[in-house]
Amino acid sequence: MPDLHPTWDIMVRRMERRSALTESDRQAFKSLPHSQRRVGPGGHIVRDGDKAESCALLLSGFAYRYKITGEGGRQIISLHMAGEFVDLQHSFLGTADTSVQTLTEAEVAFIPKAAVEELALGNAAIARALWIDTLIDSSIFREWVVNVGRRDSRARVAHILCEFSMRLEAAGLAKNHVYELPMTQEQLADAVGLTSVHVNRVLKQLGEAGLIDRDKRTICIVDWKRMREAGDFNERYLHHDAAAPAA
Amino acid sequence: MPDLHPTWDIMVRRMERRSALTESDRQAFKSLPHSQRRVGPGGHIVRDGDKAESCALLLSGFAYRYKITGEGGRQIISLHMAGEFVDLQHSFLGTADTSVQTLTEAEVAFIPKAAVEELALGNAAIARALWIDTLIDSSIFREWVVNVGRRDSRARVAHILCEFSMRLEAAGLAKNHVYELPMTQEQLADAVGLTSVHVNRVLKQLGEAGLIDRDKRTICIVDWKRMREAGDFNERYLHHDAAAPAA
DNA sequence: CGGTCGTTTGATTACGATCAAACGAAGTGG
DNA sequence: CCACTTCGTTTGATCGTAATCAAACGACCG
Numbered sequence: 001m002p003d004l005h006p007t008w009d010i011m012v013r014r015m016e017r018r019s020a021l022t023e024s025d026r027q028a029f030k031s032l033p034h035s036q037r038r039v040g041p042g043g044h045i046v047r048d049g050d051k052a053e054s055c056a057l058l059l060s061g062f063a064y065r066y067k068i069t070g071e072g073g074r075q076i077i078s079l080h081m082a083g084e085f086v087d088l089q090h091s092f093l094g095t096a097d098t099s100v101q102t103l104t105e106a107e108v109a110f111i112p113k114a115a116v117e118e119l120a121l122g123n124a125a126i127a128r129a130l131w132i133d134t135l136i137d138s139s140i141f142r143e144w145v146v147n148v149g150r151r152d153s154r155a156r157v158a159h160i161l162c163e164f165s166m167r168l169e170a171a172g173l174a175k176n177h178v179y180e181l182p183m184t185q186e187q188l189a190d191a192v193g194l195t196s197v198h199v200n201r202v203l204k205q206l207g208e209a210g211l212i213d214r215d216k217r218t219i220c221i222v223d224w225k226r227m228r229e230a231g232d233f234n235e236r237y238l239h240h241d242a243a244a245p246a247a
Numbered sequence: 248m249p250d251l252h253p254t255w256d257i258m259v260r261r262m263e264r265r266s267a268l269t270e271s272d273r274q275a276f277k278s279l280p281h282s283q284r285r286v287g288p289g290g291h292i293v294r295d296g297d298k299a300e301s302c303a304l305l306l307s308g309f310a311y312r313y314k315i316t317g318e319g320g321r322q323i324i325s326l327h328m329a330g331e332f333v334d335l336q337h338s339f340l341g342t343a344d345t346s347v348q349t350l351t352e353a354e355v356a357f358i359p360k361a362a363v364e365e366l367a368l369g370n371a372a373i374a375r376a377l378w379i380d381t382l383i384d385s386s387i388f389r390e391w392v393v394n395v396g397r398r399d400s401r402a403r404v405a406h407i408l409c410e411f412s413m414r415l416e417a418a419g420l421a422k423n424h425v426y427e428l429p430m431t432q433e434q435l436a437d438a439v440g441l442t443s444v445h446v447n448r449v450l451k452q453l454g455e456a457g458l459i460d461r462d463k464r465t466i467c468i469v470d471w472k473r474m475r476e477a478g479d480f481n482e483r484y485l486h487h488d489a490a491a492p493a494a
Numbered sequence: 495c496g497g498t499c500g501t502t503t504g505a506t507t508a509c510g511a512t513c514a515a516a517c518g519a520a521g522t523g524g
Numbered sequence: 525c526c527a528c529t530t531c532g533t534t535t536g537a538t539c540g541t542a543a544t545c546a547a548a549c550g551a552c553c554g
Binding site: 049065138 | 296312314316317318320321322324325336339340341342344345367368369371374375378379381382383384385386388389390391392393395396397398402437439440476479483484486488
């Protein structure tokens with residue numbers, strides 16, 4: 001594999017944190033058959049209702065998962081960054097129950113469904129790693145239910161900014177609580193169940209209160225402690241420590 | 248296994264819909280070591296933050312998963328009925344990230360974490376079945392994010408009533424869209440991100456509009472078609488068809 | 495029979511939505 | 525190069541849904 005995209009290594013390293021892998025396990029990940037494609041900003045990776053034929057690994061850029069309601073409203077359900085499997089679930093469920101769209105220009109590896117299943121079910125250590133990966137996604141969904149269901153606008157926005165910061169840092173894509181938010185205020189609004197107008201006011205207010213600094217799309221969480229409080233944020237649900245005991 | 252609770256069979260039958268099982272696979276499920284306990288209404292099965300030591304299978308009754316926010320608000324994140332694993336994820340994640348409480352008197356089988364892991368990772372067909380089970384849970388979480396994030400009060404309540412009806416029927420616990428709702432309006436409110444007062448008004452309105460009939464806690468969805476519309480409900484996300492191809 | 499819990503209804507408030515418009519930056523074409 | 529469009533952000537004014545506050549009622553239970 002001479003020209004394998006470097007993000008494959010990042011993904012494998014994340015898997016190793018989930019389950020103890022042997023060298024051959026690592027190779028199994030890296031030798032997955034796939035076709036790599038560049039997707040422009042706003043391009044679709046999966047569409048709700050699609051029959052699953054492949055599983056997408058995000059190699060660069062950002063993406064989000066969403067659903068459209070009968071009234072035409074959009075709810076963003078999750079955010080994804082380089083190194084993440086964007087629709088592993090669909091390989092097992094057969095049909096996509098959400099759409100996934102890129103936020104930025106992105107490179108995506110599409111792995112045939114059969115290869116994913118074979119990898120995932122052929123080896124206990126790998127199964128464990130991938131399973132835990134989907135379970136952490138699941139934990140994030142649960143937290144999002146809480147976020148949009150029971151927090152006020154200020155806490156919702158603060159919470160998502162904290163989550164994004166933590167996840168970016170865990171992935172090695174940011175540090176010191178400074179990062180480029182790869183989405184518009186409208187998309188942010190659709191992620192927290194508010195309107196873009198209101199999100200704008202909340203961001204302004206968080207700035208005035210000295211919790212964040214903004215410059216264009218760059219977010220700097222100046223006061224992490226107070227921001228965590230404002231967002232009722234406790235990173236435990238991210239399971240960044242999700243240990244790797246038995247292989 | 249002379250006196251195994253009959254719900255074990257129901258659970259195994261659900262697993263068979265997810266993945267083709269052999270007789271020995273079925274036996275593996277049914278011979279899981281476990282301790283069975285009766286839990287009174289409102290009793291806790293798991294508490295947020297608990298170190299996972301076992302995995303709970305609900306043998307009878309109803310339960311719900313929830314989180315408490317810093318402000319003291321409660322968000323109910325999922326509902327569970329007999330035959331469902333209530334916290335399979337915790338066995339793999341190590342720590343509970345939500346609490347689970349019974350709605351009614353319930354019988355619960357606690358299976359040691361190690362036994363679950365061994366079962367789940369020791370055999371591809373079983374791994375597949377259990378994994379799909381957790382992925383469907385995950386799909387329901389996604390739908391709930393949409394429900395609380397982007398639907399108005401009427402649709403939220405109608406949606407959850409539709410979901411519960413469908414799931415009960417799929418589990419063989421109800422038919423003809425008539426069922427006993429095992430929760431108070433306050434709990435219903437915490438599941439849809441509203442207040443109990445408002446849920447009460449919405450229920451009344453759905454009754455007056457001829458979509459449902461209520462008698463105490465018994466819900467009868469009189470006009471399923473209009474109710475689906477009102478709740479923007481499309482059962483696809485429940486993946487009740489989630490087929491079982493390769494074993 | 496009193497007490498608790500859940501449901502129901504009414505009155506008022508408030509948070510965030512909606513409507514509307516201006517502004518700035520980036521991109522396009524004459 | 526500048527007019528012009530487009531897209532996203534920002535701010536202001538008003539509206540409406542659901543929250544809050546309050547109280548009565550009914551059912552069940554000890």
